[in-house]
Amino acid sequence: MAILVTGGLGYIGSHTVVELLNNGYEVVIIDDLSNSEKFILKNIEEITGKKPVFYPFDLKRRELLTQVFDAHQIEGCINFAAYKAVGESQEKPVDYYENNLFSLIHILQEFKTRNISNFIFSSSCTVYGQADQMPIDENTPLKTPESVYGKTKQMGEEILKDFANAHKRKISLLRYFNPIGAHPSAKLGELPIGVPSNLVPYVMQTAAGIREKLNIWGNDYDTEDGTPIRDYIYVVDIAKAHVAALKKLMNDPSGEAVIDIYNLGTGKGSSVLDVVKAFEAANHVEVPYQICERREGDITVAYANADKAEKELGWRSETSLEEALRTVWEWQKYLDTKNH
Amino acid sequence: MAILVTGGLGYIGSHTVVELLNNGYEVVIIDDLSNSEKFILKNIEEITGKKPVFYPFDLKRRELLTQVFDAHQIEGCINFAAYKAVGESQEKPVDYYENNLFSLIHILQEFKTRNISNFIFSSSCTVYGQADQMPIDENTPLKTPESVYGKTKQMGEEILKDFANAHKRKISLLRYFNPIGAHPSAKLGELPIGVPSNLVPYVMQTAAGIREKLNIWGNDYDTEDGTPIRDYIYVVDIAKAHVAALKKLMNDPSGEAVIDIYNLGTGKGSSVLDVVKAFEAANHVEVPYQICERREGDITVAYANADKAEKELGWRSETSLEEALRTVWEWQKYLDTKNH
Numbered sequence: 001m002a003i004l005v006t007g008g009l010g011y012i013g014s015h016t017v018v019e020l021l022n023n024g025y026e027v028v029i030i031d032d033l034s035n036s037e038k039f040i041l042k043n044i045e046e047i048t049g050k051k052p053v054f055y056p057f058d059l060k061r062r063e064l065l066t067q068v069f070d071a072h073q074i075e076g077c078i079n080f081a082a083y084k085a086v087g088e089s090q091e092k093p094v095d096y097y098e099n100n101l102f103s104l105i106h107i108l109q110e111f112k113t114r115n116i117s118n119f120i121f122s123s124s125c126t127v128y129g130q131a132d133q134m135p136i137d138e139n140t141p142l143k144t145p146e147s148v149y150g151k152t153k154q155m156g157e158e159i160l161k162d163f164a165n166a167h168k169r170k171i172s173l174l175r176y177f178n179p180i181g182a183h184p185s186a187k188l189g190e191l192p193i194g195v196p197s198n199l200v201p202y203v204m205q206t207a208a209g210i211r212e213k214l215n216i217w218g219n220d221y222d223t224e225d226g227t228p229i230r231d232y233i234y235v236v237d238i239a240k241a242h243v244a245a246l247k248k249l250m251n252d253p254s255g256e257a258v259i260d261i262y263n264l265g266t267g268k269g270s271s272v273l274d275v276v277k278a279f280e281a282a283n284h285v286e287v288p289y290q291i292c293e294r295r296e297g298d299i300t301v302a303y304a305n306a307d308k309a310e311k312e313l314g315w316r317s318e319t320s321l322e323e324a325l326r327t328v329w330e331w332q333k334y335l336d337t338k339n340h
Numbered sequence: 341m342a343i344l345v346t347g348g349l350g351y352i353g354s355h356t357v358v359e360l361l362n363n364g365y366e367v368v369i370i371d372d373l374s375n376s377e378k379f380i381l382k383n384i385e386e387i388t389g390k391k392p393v394f395y396p397f398d399l400k401r402r403e404l405l406t407q408v409f410d411a412h413q414i415e416g417c418i419n420f421a422a423y424k425a426v427g428e429s430q431e432k433p434v435d436y437y438e439n440n441l442f443s444l445i446h447i448l449q450e451f452k453t454r455n456i457s458n459f460i461f462s463s464s465c466t467v468y469g470q471a472d473q474m475p476i477d478e479n480t481p482l483k484t485p486e487s488v489y490g491k492t493k494q495m496g497e498e499i500l501k502d503f504a505n506a507h508k509r510k511i512s513l514l515r516y517f518n519p520i521g522a523h524p525s526a527k528l529g530e531l532p533i534g535v536p537s538n539l540v541p542y543v544m545q546t547a548a549g550i551r552e553k554l555n556i557w558g559n560d561y562d563t564e565d566g567t568p569i570r571d572y573i574y575v576v577d578i579a580k581a582h583v584a585a586l587k588k589l590m591n592d593p594s595g596e597a598v599i600d601i602y603n604l605g606t607g608k609g610s611s612v613l614d615v616v617k618a619f620e621a622a623n624h625v626e627v628p629y630q631i632c633e634r635r636e637g638d639i640t641v642a643y644a645n646a647d648k649a650e651k652e653l654g655w656r657s658e659t660s661l662e663e664a665l666r667t668v669w670e671w672q673k674y675l676d677t678k679n680h
Contacts, residue, residue: 094452094499094503109434166431
């Protein structure tokens with residue numbers, strides 16, 4: 001019996017594969033390498049001493065997916081495979097809808113036919129849109145997300161809920177806040193492909209001299225230091241939440257539909273300047289920055305109430321912002337070694 | 341130059357093909373015959389004296405769709421192809437999402453690559469959910485629809501809006517209220533496949549003796565006669581609205597994104613009992629009925645404000661309920677002849 005992890009060589013995917021292997025699960029990875037590299041697989045093997053099965057293909061290729069389900073006894077899926085660049089999603093909406101929805105629906109068709117339950121979906125706090133209240137808990141009303149990326153996540157949640165209800169299957173929708181950091185081994189992390197669009201990879205590259213200056217998009221927001229506030233959560237903590245969510249689903253004997261929804265955040269907001277200062281303090285480096293005009297679509301504050309995950313999964317974020325940022329710098333050094 | 345009509349042998353599709361042909365358009369039909377029959381094509385040819393091109397395949401087969409776009413100069417599309425049974429959509433959500441979204445996205449990929457504009461989408465008043473105000477105009481806030489069918493329509497609208505904005509294309513979202521009736525020639529109409537789930541086909545079959553009694557699902561609603569009120573609109577009027585919407589898009593020279601949204605209704609609400617009585621009066625037949633328990637998910641009242649379509653398209657519904665119901669009875673007689 002194995003767990004299928006789609007996008008298992010991606011940023012959060014690879015960290016989750018490590019936690020699954022360390023918890024004794026057999027893992028089958030499908031990843032088309034569109035946003036990862038083959039060495040991540042080797043590093044997963046080095047970290048865990050175990051070999052996940054790996055298939056390199058695009059989930060839109062339904063016939064190949066069917067072959068994987070024929071070849072393995074899949075008893076659950078964690079679905080990371082998705083395009084995730086917010087800005088790009090506005091320019092290429094059809095590609096985003098196609099990639100993110102087709103891959104999900106193809107897997108659900110296999111689940112339906114083969115009577116498989118236990119599906120964990122990578123969702124995002126973007127499904128809340130610009131929430132009216134802080135912190136955001138799981139009962140905060142959803143709004144239409146600002147981006148096509150966010151809409152694919154909201155639609156994915158809706159499709160999964162209908163699937164669970166119609167066929168009495170068990171699903172867990174995990175709404176990530178802002179994942180950061182790298183594996184303590186420094187062998188897994190967020191791969192910088194092109195110019196980073198997230199804060200922490202940009203900070204990392206600026207500290208490393210790859211970027212001249214960090215652009216801070218506005219310091220006139222209604223926050224203490226004027227920069228927007230987010231809930232940055234360590235990627236290994238997020239990975240562990242997936243294992244906890246999976247165990248809960250697999251241990252549920254009811255035979256009824258289960259629809260779990262959890263915010264994965266720390267419960268604590270940090271401003272952009274907080275992150276810059278914490279990075280500098282943690283790693284004894286300087287991060288030169290400049291204040292720019294506000295960027296369209298950025299909201300002021302978003303942080304989680306993550307009590308539900310603690311109560312129902314026995315999980316909570318355990319890693320401080322500084323600790324997480326220390327792993328980022330180790331990861332950058334590792335990438336430097338690889339490139340020289 | 342041709343107009344692609346997907347689902348062009350279906351109920352509303354076939355009536356629209358007739359109007360397009362009568363207005364001088366070349367028409368290419370793709371229809372997998374999952375909810376129609378081949379004789380409809382012959383009847384379209386008899387009515388119009390023209391031959392549309394017809395391809396019988398499922399739009400999920402992307403490579404066949406590409407061949408159609410290679411073979412014809414498509415300058416616009418009216419997309420009727422979709423599963424549409426509300427009850428079934430709750431039982432088979434994955435099939436509904438797959439069929440309704442994949443077909444749309446496949447066409448948009450061809451539009452994107454080939455730089456084609458002018459897309460008309462069959463939407464539905466279900467995107468308004470249980471509206472708080474009557475009549476429903478195009479600014480009435482959308483709600484999450486009650487059914488998977490409705491959600492596929494709402495998602496389709498969202499995908500099309502993002503497509504239009506990203507690539508400066510022209511789209512029209514036509515939100516149908518309750519289409520009824522058959523072609524005046526009695527050669528096109530709603531094909532009764534299985535037990536009808538819509539009111540008028542059920543009334544028709546009851547009058548014809550195929551069903552013993554019409555079930556009226558509740559007469560304790562807060563309306564004058566206690567039965568729910570809907571906006572029944574004649575299918576040929578709806579078909580004409582498509583031609584008007586297409587002309588408007590094709591005549592827009594701006595080069596900018598155009599996102600037209602129109603309610604297609606009469607603006608007048610009729611109760612279930614109104615329809616039964618009008619059918620009896622129009623056709624001098626009896627429709628025996630019985631009052632049953634309310635059915636889950638039925639709302640009390642829904643009718644359109646269709647002024648926007650009149651103002652911008654010069655279109656309005658011209659056919660009375662009685663006239664429309666007379667065509668239904670002629671269609672039933674035609675089906676009887678065919679079956680004997």
